[in-house]
Amino acid sequence: MNAIEFIISGMLAAATPFLLAALGELVVERAGVLNLGVEGLMALGAVLAFIVVYHGGGHTLGFIVAGLGGAALSLVFAVVALGFRANQVATGLAIGILGQGLSALFGKTYESLTIKGLPKLAFPGLSEIPVIGKLFVQDIVVWISLVATLAIWAILARTRVGLVVRAIGENPKAAHAIGYPVIAIRVAAIAFGGMMAGFAGAYAAAVYTPLWADGMIAGRGWIAIALVVFGTWLTGRVFLGACLFGAVSLMSLAAQATGLDVPSQLLSSLPYLVTIIVLGIISADRRLLKLNGVASLGEPFER
Amino acid sequence: MSILAGTFLPTLVRRERASLTAAMLAPIAALGIAIILNFSLYMLMGRDPAAVLYAMLLEPFLSWSAFSEVLLKAGPLLLIAQGLAIGFRAKVFNIGAEGQFILGAIFASSIPIWFPLATGQWIWPLMLILGAIGGALWASITAFWRVRLNANEILVSLMLSLVAAQFLNYLLLGPWKDPAGFNFPQSVMFQYDAMIPTLISGTRVNVSLFITLALSLMAWVFMQRSFMGYKLKVGGLAPRAAGYAGFSEGCAIWLSLLIGGFAAGLAGAAEVAGPIGQLQRSISTGYGYAAIIVAYLGGLHPIGIIFSALFMAVLYIGGDNAMVSANLPIAAVRVFQGSLLLAYLIAVAFVRYRLEWHRPPHRSQP
Numbered sequence: 322m323n324a325i326e327f328i329i330s331g332m333l334a335a336a337t338p339f340l341l342a343a344l345g346e347l348v349v350e351r352a353g354v355l356n357l358g359v360e361g362l363m364a365l366g367a368v369l370a371f372i373v374v375y376h377g378g379g380h381t382l383g384f385i386v387a388g389l390g391g392a393a394l395s396l397v398f399a400v401v402a403l404g405f406r407a408n409q410v411a412t413g414l415a416i417g418i419l420g421q422g423l424s425a426l427f428g429k430t431y432e433s434l435t436i437k438g439l440p441k442l443a444f445p446g447l448s449e450i451p452v453i454g455k456l457f458v459q460d461i462v463v464w465i466s467l468v469a470t471l472a473i474w475a476i477l478a479r480t481r482v483g484l485v486v487r488a489i490g491e492n493p494k495a496a497h498a499i500g501y502p503v504i505a506i507r508v509a510a511i512a513f514g515g516m517m518a519g520f521a522g523a524y525a526a527a528v529y530t531p532l533w534a535d536g537m538i539a540g541r542g543w544i545a546i547a548l549v550v551f552g553t554w555l556t557g558r559v560f561l562g563a564c565l566f567g568a569v570s571l572m573s574l575a576a577q578a579t580g581l582d583v584p585s586q587l588l589s590s591l592p593y594l595v596t597i598i599v600l601g602i603i604s605a606d607r608r609l610l611k612l613n614g615v616a617s618l619g620e621p622f623e624r
Numbered sequence: 625m626s627i628l629a630g631t632f633l634p635t636l637v638r639r640e641r642a643s644l645t646a647a648m649l650a651p652i653a654a655l656g657i658a659i660i661l662n663f664s665l666y667m668l669m670g671r672d673p674a675a676v677l678y679a680m681l682l683e684p685f686l687s688w689s690a691f692s693e694v695l696l697k698a699g700p701l702l703l704i705a706q707g708l709a710i711g712f713r714a715k716v717f718n719i720g721a722e723g724q725f726i727l728g729a730i731f732a733s734s735i736p737i738w739f740p741l742a743t744g745q746w747i748w749p750l751m752l753i754l755g756a757i758g759g760a761l762w763a764s765i766t767a768f769w770r771v772r773l774n775a776n777e778i779l780v781s782l783m784l785s786l787v788a789a790q791f792l793n794y795l796l797l798g799p800w801k802d803p804a805g806f807n808f809p810q811s812v813m814f815q816y817d818a819m820i821p822t823l824i825s826g827t828r829v830n831v832s833l834f835i836t837l838a839l840s841l842m843a844w845v846f847m848q849r850s851f852m853g854y855k856l857k858v859g860g861l862a863p864r865a866a867g868y869a870g871f872s873e874g875c876a877i878w879l880s881l882l883i884g885g886f887a888a889g890l891a892g893a894a895e896v897a898g899p900i901g902q903l904q905r906s907i908s909t910g911y912g913y914a915a916i917i918v919a920y921l922g923g924l925h926p927i928g929i930i931f932s933a934l935f936m937a938v939l940y941i942g943g944d945n946a947m948v949s950a951n952l953p954i955a956a957v958r959v960f961q962g963s964l965l966l967a968y969l970i971a972v973a974f975v976r977y978r979l980e981w982h983r984p985p986h987r988s989q990p
Binding site for chain 1: 773774775778780790797916917958959972
């Protein structure tokens with residue numbers, strides 16, 4: 322398999338942890354809340370899913386437990402940041418540290434054990450196309466994630482629920498004045514984001530790698546937050562960004578495999594460097610950020 | 625809501641002025657809550673809570689040698705947190721101190737690694753200066769990205785920390801690896817003159833503790849007494865007002881990040897030229913991240929930070945003890961740190977708000 326086929330076939334799977342977490346964070350930020358704890362939520366999801374699958378609970382149960390765990394920890398964020406109106410940046414950082422700590426604590430005895438991933442399912446017909454066909458052979462979670470992307474796009478952009486969420490992110494006082502429960506909807510968005518981050522971690526540890534090691538999320542939660550900015554808070558662009566990062570992380574793998582004369586540490590830091598560069602390019606266009614940006618992002622709501 | 629109608633609901637009501645009593649009590653209350661939560665967790669994990677309490681929170685105080693290790697750990701935390709707090713008060717969230725610390729250590733190590741035979745009393749001071757410059761340079765990338773390219777400093781500084789860790793690995797596995805080091809990813813041991821003189825014989829506490837305390841005093845003067853510090857605080861509280869008064873936001877960002885990077889870099893240099901004595905992979909056990917908690921727990925106030933740094937150092941040393949004597953994984957320290965910050969953020973709400981219990985108003989259906 323040459324490098325291009327390698328990247329085409331693996332890109333979507335590599336993108337899935339980024340995509341799931343970023344979709345969750347997108348909804349949270351659309352509702353006007355900045356949750357920086359994604360890295361910790363993913364770490365918790367990863368260890369929970371791994372433990373369930375390792376003990377024979379199966380992948381479905383693993384994902385459910387990881388999603389519930391992520392949602393539960395993100396509700397702690399909701400209580401502190403919304404209930405007690407704490408600084409959202411500090412609260413998110415605390416959740417991140419707590420989630421990573423809990424994951425290391427729970428996973429201590431599972432370090433470097435392995436489990437079985439999931440089989441690849443071919444999309445009938447399309448998977449027989451030469452070269453690009455590889456794109457249509459994916460595990461079930463990737464297929465579900467693609468459907469979820471479409472669903473979240475449709476809900477945010479085309480439905481009343483999406484409109485309310487966006488209104489609350491844009492102008493919570495006005496949304497409150499016309500009778501929408503701002504705090505309740507924000508809490509629901511945060512719980513959804515936590516669940517998605519839990520799924521993202523579960524995918525990383527129980528399908529993609531599949532093993533658990535302390536620090537295995539390796540900044541993917543932070544990149545997911547950056548993806549929301551790259552995507553200028555639009556679902557389609559967030560999806561494209563996730564694919565880009567899937568490809569970048571595979572490029573560093575492919576380059577290492579071909580024995581390219583580049584230090585492996587430089588290749589490992591490629592996703593972080595690309596994040597820094599793309600963040601600079603996108604952010605420099607202030608008009609673009611303003612156009613779709615969330616006006617009340619990170620500000621506590623008081624009646 | 626109809627089920628709850630008629631019951632008493634707690635509501636946060638903003639105080640006319642922040643309560644000083646609550647501000648002083650908040651960290652203590654947070655500590656109490658965090659201790660109760662975490663010790664319940666240890667009991668669930670089947671550990672003897674008394675043994676953990678003894679090992680984690682008492683043992684570090686029970687001998688001079690243990691307490692000197694606490695002072696040693698507190699140094700870098702104190703230094704980094706003082707730098708970060710200045711930025712946090714200006715609402716510049718530099719969370720990349722970890723990377724700035726690593727770059728400081730790398731810059732400082734360049735002298736003993738390139739000139740292993742050099743002697744003279746100038747070596748370790750020069751290393752400290754180089755380290756501070758290295759940290760500030762690494763932070764200046766974030767400042768540039770934020771001021772010129774409008775990029776979020778939280779994300780950029782964090783990404784740069786991950787890059788810095790990879791860069792350190794590269795040096796230790798490649799050009800800076802000790803050729804006689806049995807392939808371990810570490811540099812040569814530094815010569816005698818590259819080490820900061822120790823303060824008290826028999827312990828590892830060194831002169832850098834004085835430097836750290838002096839810089840803490842400077843941080844206090846800067847934040848509480850200087851016009852520049854005042855401008856930074858106003859910029860953080862009311863960016864618009866600051867803008868009208870002619871305080872430039874860009875200047876505040878540059879200043880915050882350079883101070884933060886300077887302090888973190890200096891801490892990194894003091895770590896390699898102090899207790900470690902060589903460049904290693906594990907030069908920082910998460911100091912850059914723990915210092916964020918230290919800064920908040922100290923109320924972003926230079927004096928408060930001295931106490932919170934000491935406490936966090938106790939937690940590190942005590943965590944090491946508990947790992948040995950109570951069979952507690954070291955990850956428990958991270959859990960404690962995270963829950964402590966959360967408890968503090970809750971407690972601090974009572975500085976600005978008071979809790980009122982009253983019947984929710986009966987709302988007519990729209």
